[in-house]
Amino acid sequence: xxxxxxxxxxxxxxxxxxxxxxxxxxxxxxxxxxxxxxxxxxxxxxxxxxxxxxxxxxxxxxxxxxxxxxxxxxxxxxxxxxxxxxxxxxxxxxxxxxxxxxxxxxxxxxxxxxxxxxxxxxxxxxxxxxxxxxxxxxxxxxxxxxxxxxxxxxxxxxxxxxxxxxxxxxxxxxxxxxxxxxxxxxxxxxxxxxxxxxxxxxxxxxxxxxxxxxxxxxxxxxxxxxxxxxxxxxxxxxxxxxxxxxxxxxxxxxxxxxxxxxxxxxxxxxxxxxxxxxxxxxxxxxxxxxxxxxxxxxxxxxxxxxxxxxxxxxxxxxxxxxxxxx
Amino acid sequence: xxxxxxxxxxxxxxxxxxxxxxxxxxxxxxxxxxxxxxxxxxxxxxxxxxxxxxxxxxxxxxxxxxxxxxxxxxxxxxxxxxxxxxxxxxxxxxxxxxxxxxxxxxxxxxxxxxxxxxxxxxxxxxxxxxxxxxxxxxxxxxxxxxxxxxxxxxxxxxxxxxxxxxxxxxxxxxxxxxxxxxxxxxxxxxxxxxxxxxxxxxxxxxxxxxxxxxxxxxxxxxxxxxxxxxxxxxxxxxxxxxxxxxxxxxxxxxxxxxxxxxxxxxxxxxxxxxxxxxxxxxxxxxxxxxxxxxxxxxxxxxxxxxxxxxxxxxxxxxxxxxxxxxx
Numbered sequence: 330x331x332x333x334x335x336x337x338x339x340x341x342x343x344x345x346x347x348x349x350x351x352x353x354x355x356x357x358x359x360x361x362x363x364x365x366x367x368x369x370x371x372x373x374x375x376x377x378x379x380x381x382x383x384x385x386x387x388x389x390x391x392x393x394x395x396x397x398x399x400x401x402x403x404x405x406x407x408x409x410x411x412x413x414x415x416x417x418x419x420x421x422x423x424x425x426x427x428x429x430x431x432x433x434x435x436x437x438x439x440x441x442x443x444x445x446x447x448x449x450x451x452x453x454x455x456x457x458x459x460x461x462x463x464x465x466x467x468x469x470x471x472x473x474x475x476x477x478x479x480x481x482x483x484x485x486x487x488x489x490x491x492x493x494x495x496x497x498x499x500x501x502x503x504x505x506x507x508x509x510x511x512x513x514x515x516x517x518x519x520x521x522x523x524x525x526x527x528x529x530x531x532x533x534x535x536x537x538x539x540x541x542x543x544x545x546x547x548x549x550x551x552x553x554x555x556x557x558x559x560x561x562x563x564x565x566x567x568x569x570x571x572x573x574x575x576x577x578x579x580x581x582x583x584x585x586x587x588x589x590x591x592x593x594x595x596x597x598x599x600x601x602x603x604x605x606x607x608x609x610x611x612x613x614x615x616x617x618x619x620x621x622x623x624x625x626x627x628x629x630x631x632x633x634x635x636x637x638x639x640x641x642x643x644x645x646x647x648x649x650x651x652x653x654x655x
Numbered sequence: 656x657x658x659x660x661x662x663x664x665x666x667x668x669x670x671x672x673x674x675x676x677x678x679x680x681x682x683x684x685x686x687x688x689x690x691x692x693x694x695x696x697x698x699x700x701x702x703x704x705x706x707x708x709x710x711x712x713x714x715x716x717x718x719x720x721x722x723x724x725x726x727x728x729x730x731x732x733x734x735x736x737x738x739x740x741x742x743x744x745x746x747x748x749x750x751x752x753x754x755x756x757x758x759x760x761x762x763x764x765x766x767x768x769x770x771x772x773x774x775x776x777x778x779x780x781x782x783x784x785x786x787x788x789x790x791x792x793x794x795x796x797x798x799x800x801x802x803x804x805x806x807x808x809x810x811x812x813x814x815x816x817x818x819x820x821x822x823x824x825x826x827x828x829x830x831x832x833x834x835x836x837x838x839x840x841x842x843x844x845x846x847x848x849x850x851x852x853x854x855x856x857x858x859x860x861x862x863x864x865x866x867x868x869x870x871x872x873x874x875x876x877x878x879x880x881x882x883x884x885x886x887x888x889x890x891x892x893x894x895x896x897x898x899x900x901x902x903x904x905x906x907x908x909x910x911x912x913x914x915x916x917x918x919x920x921x922x923x924x925x926x927x928x929x930x931x932x933x934x935x936x937x938x939x940x941x942x943x944x945x946x947x948x949x950x951x952x953x954x955x956x957x958x959x960x961x962x963x964x965x966x967x968x969x970x971x972x973x974x975x976x977x978x979x980x981x982x
Contacts, residue, residue: 385662426773438750644979
């Protein structure tokens with residue numbers, strides 16, 4: 330076997346990294362053993378692919394004129410300060426935190442991106458210990474099929490289009506978006522960005538994306554407006570859950586969870602069952618449906634008082650369950 | 656060699672040279688482990704690196720590695736020389752930097768006051784050194800309700816560090832009661848955005864998983880743990896470990912209740928003619944099933960155990976009487 334592709338690429342990187350001037354293609358072909366003996370066309374193809382390979386792993390290849398004064402011949406170079414990881418001066422406790430961060434992602438692609446990052450930090454001399462500090466263990470998951478594409482397009486600033494369907498839509502519609510950020514809100518993943526059809530920032534839930542996320546322009550072809558705070562924008566775009574208040578009665582010693590989230594507890598108050606003591610609880614009602622479910626799940630230890638719509642719903646459900654006519 | 660594996664190998668080679676130089680000598684198996692590859696693959700990597708060097712490629716220009724000695728001695732120490740032109744690793748790619756930064760932000764959100772400071776420092780250094788810092792494009796937000804858990808987390812972390820027992824007051828919705836128990840903490844865990852305490856419970860005399868949002872209070876005791884520390888459980892396998900005493904319930908779900916099958920670990924699931932599902936579920940506590948059937952009775956019917964149906968209508972009739980007697 331001739332020199333392996335990795336060997337050829339490594340020698341190319343080293344050559345361009347140590348050179349003080351731009352190196353011409355001819356010179357590269359002459360020096361790097363892997364290019365010897367190839368026909369012109371084969372060499373051109375091989376060299377193009379090699380450049381793409383180096384750029385894909387993040388190596389900054391620069392193209393410039395070999396001689397500044399006579400702009401005739403072009404060559405390549407890798408600037409050391411753009412190539413090398415700067416000295417981050419991490420303290421030992423910070424290194425332990427980095428080790429912890431490595432275990433956060435429960436997503437194959439990003440877990441490996443994190444471990445690639447840690448390999449580089451280890452190479453810079455940090456002993457990223459995977460066993461220290463096993464106390465905090467947040468886990469971040471991303472199971473939505475659209476996540477990988479959204480993440481990549483956001484980072485490369487590529488405009489996208491995708492099918493999107495809200496629960497009320499009979500069929501998906503095509504959306505055109507400049508993705509500014511991928512965010513979580515209430516445990517769900519969203520992409521926030523500029524909606525090119527509606528001409529304003531919008532957010533889209535990734536679980537509602539249908540089909541492929543497709544590039545709708547070139548990478549880097551839009552800019553995120555200066556000073557955009559993705560987290561604040563998400564908060565602004567998140568619909569406010571309408572809430573109201575409700576009142577229920579709970580038997581003394583029961584409804585431990587409901588009491589915990591109550592706005593106010595007063596008692597004892599007269600209840601439907603004179604044998605035991607009851608308290609009055611004022612609670613926030615996010616959904617009448619959910620609160621009626623909460624009342625029923627207490628098996629008669631909680632009754633609804635207000636609003637009347639809640640009381641009616643509780644009576645209706647209990648009637649159905651007991652087999653009685655309402 | 657395929658494109659992806661060349662790329663992986665090249666990435667490793669670029670890191671390998673500075674890695675070996677900053678450390679002096681490292682046992683071969685340790686190098687392999689740090690790079691997440693087998694010992695054989697690491698030997699192959701080292702052989703390639705050994706063929707690389709400065710233009711000219713004579714003995715004075717090539718990177719020097721004791722490859723031959725390592726072939727005979729798999730426990731040998733890897734040594735490198737003449738590679739000072741590759742003294743530092745490649746910069747973090749934007750994908751790597753973002754993945755790490757988002758992970759650190761998640762850590763920050765779930766940190767206690769005491770551990771926040773170090774996470775913030777780490778994040779600041781990383782953001783300053785990468786483009787990713789200029790505009791944060793990806794953000795994970797750990798919900799605000801978990802901030803109330805922080806008061807619970809502090810003492811638990813303290814007990815974990817000091818190997819002490821904890822006294823907790825835990826709310827059990829399936830029995831609607833608060834129970835006081837002494838536990839030996841094993842680990843704090845996280846799953847689907849929720850915090851859990853993995854612990855040995857002396858009340859149950861068994862290992863239990865406690866949801867942090869249901870821990871009403873917590874006190875660190877002076878007593879050391881009584882049960883040797885166990886390995887934290889892996890929540891990736893799911894939260895619900897079914898026990899030998901579980902009963903198997905059969906439920907019919909309406910179309911509106913289909914979400915239930917995604918939310919709870921159902922054992923089997925069959926489509927019904929009206930667009931709903933019929934599922935089976937392992938249930939440890941019949942009281943839990945009764946409360947579930949009351950809560951979702953409009954869309955969830957318990958088929959098995961059949962007797963539960965009778966209990967359900969009796970409980971509902973009594974609850975209805977009380978509801979109607981409420982002024």
